[in-house]
Amino acid sequence: MNEESVWLEQARQGDKSAFGKIIEAYQSPVFNLAYRMLNNANEAEEAAQEAFIRAYTRLDSYNPAHKFSTWLLSITSNYCIDLIRKRRAVLLSIDEPLPPHPALMSDRTASPESQAVQGEQEQMVQRLLQELPEDYRQAVVLRYWYELSYEEIAEMMETSVSAIKSRLFRARKQLAEVGMAMNIEPSYEASHS
Numbered sequence: 001m002n003e004e005s006v007w008l009e010q011a012r013q014g015d016k017s018a019f020g021k022i023i024e025a026y027q028s029p030v031f032n033l034a035y036r037m038l039n040n041a042n043e044a045e046e047a048a049q050e051a052f053i054r055a056y057t058r059l060d061s062y063n064p065a066h067k068f069s070t071w072l073l074s075i076t077s078n079y080c081i082d083l084i085r086k087r088r089a090v091l092l093s094i095d096e097p098l099p100p101h102p103a104l105m106s107d108r109t110a111s112p113e114s115q116a117v118q119g120e121q122e123q124m125v126q127r128l129l130q131e132l133p134e135d136y137r138q139a140v141v142l143r144y145w146y147e148l149s150y151e152e153i154a155e156m157m158e159t160s161v162s163a164i165k166s167r168l169f170r171a172r173k174q175l176a177e178v179g180m181a182m183n184i185e186p187s188y189e190a191s192h193s
Contacts, residue, residue, distance in 0.1 A: 004022070004025065004068060005064070006018075007019070007021045007022050007025075008022065008059070008062070008064070008068060011056070011059055012059045012060065012062075019052075019056050019059075022068075023052050026052075026069065026072055027048065027052075029069070029073065029146065030048045030051055030052070030072065030073065030076050031044055031045065031048045032145065033073055033076050033077060033080070033141060033142075033145070033146065034047040034048050034051070034076055034079075034080050036129065036141040036145055037077065037080040037081070037084065037134075037137060037138065037141060038080055038083060038084070039126050039129070039130060043083065047076065047079055047080050047083060048076065050079055051072065051075050051076040051079050054075050054079065055071075055072050055075050058075070066155065067152070070148070070152045070155060070156055073142070073146065073148075073156060074155070074156035074157075077138055077142070077156060077157075080138075081134050081135075081138065084134050085134075128175050128178055128179060129141070131174065131175070131178045132171055132174060132175070135157070135167060136167050136168075136170060136171035136174065137171070138157065139153055139157065139164055139167045139168050139171060140168065140171045140175075142156065143164075143168055150164050150165060
């Protein structure tokens, strides 16, 4: 039994410090997924907190036959989709500049020029992602940022593997069309299909 399994069992029995260890282990991937989907660091932080709360309150529904990370990222992803839907209903303005992705800012030794290029690339990626329908965006983020298998994504999104492959194909096609309209060269490889 690995350490994570021990923490999960202890957390299922009400041990909050064990669940705290789970939060420490998964806070980065949960935040990064929320950030990619919501495109806002503050909202992503709140979404990550809510995802952990939901996971803790639903631990009895977790099936140990499946990967815990898939289950947790599924909770995060579904919560973010709910937020996106609410955001669209309120019609918030998206004219403000995008913050850089925290993972890209970790290289403090890069030259100012390469940091600027990196920042521009991050903004371009975020703009392209925002053009996708939410179910396409979710599939793209889970596949290319988290490198989840088609099966894991299908399980998370409660659909079939063929539906995921179709969404990813359509998403890549749409990203290429939007990128051409914006004069942006797509950066993904065709081998990802």
